[in-house]
Amino acid sequence: MTVQLNVSAPFTARVVLLDLDGTLIDTAPDLAGAANHALHKLGRQPAEMPVIRGFIGNGVRELMRRALCIQQEPSETELDAAMVDFSQYYGDHLLDHSQIYPGVCDTLKALQAQGRELVCITNKAKAFTEPLLKRLALYDFFGLVLSGDCLPKKKPDPMQLLHAAAHFHQPVGDCLLVGDSCNDTQAARAAGMPVACVTYGYHGDEPVHTLNPDAVLDNMSELLDILA
């Protein structure tokens, strides 16, 4: 177990906010499949899965834009067309290869049993978030699910985090965000909320420690060790 702390644990974390892609679920293979389908329809070359993995975190439209940019920056019309193909394919192939990360289900059960409120905070579009969580039997753990298109701003803006804290009438200091990328750490810092990062997620080539989170988790189950 390697839990590293910048601030003193334990965290009160009456509300635990969990990022989706790269934190709860390894969605990269199916996101890459959908992006490559859209690239193919536009006559573009496919991209390797690890390359597309690096594009995840700012929503599916930004992922598709970055995938198109490998060859040539798309016009908004081209990107719109690619998003139609991407969305249709991804909606039909959400769970071909995507998997819940080890330790997630048991940890969510334990957090719920401790009486904590659970929130899913993702930049993924609602049209994909809800079926994904429902089909993996994760949806009912969450008292609130805030997708990237639910509010006017998404991560790295703090709006989703502040909304969740207010929803449960808790100060931000009594919440904890668990994420995997700089969007999560930046949103948490802007909200004044503590943040833990998982080492296994999508944060590019740099180790997650470089994001300077308050705690680092190799497995979601380690979250239980740092909560009061």
Ligand SMILES: O=C(O)COP(=O)(O)O
């Ligand atoms: O980029 C996305 O679609 C979602 O990313 P997130 O769940 O890590 O916020």
Ligand SMILES: [Mg+2]
């Ligand atoms: Mg993520």
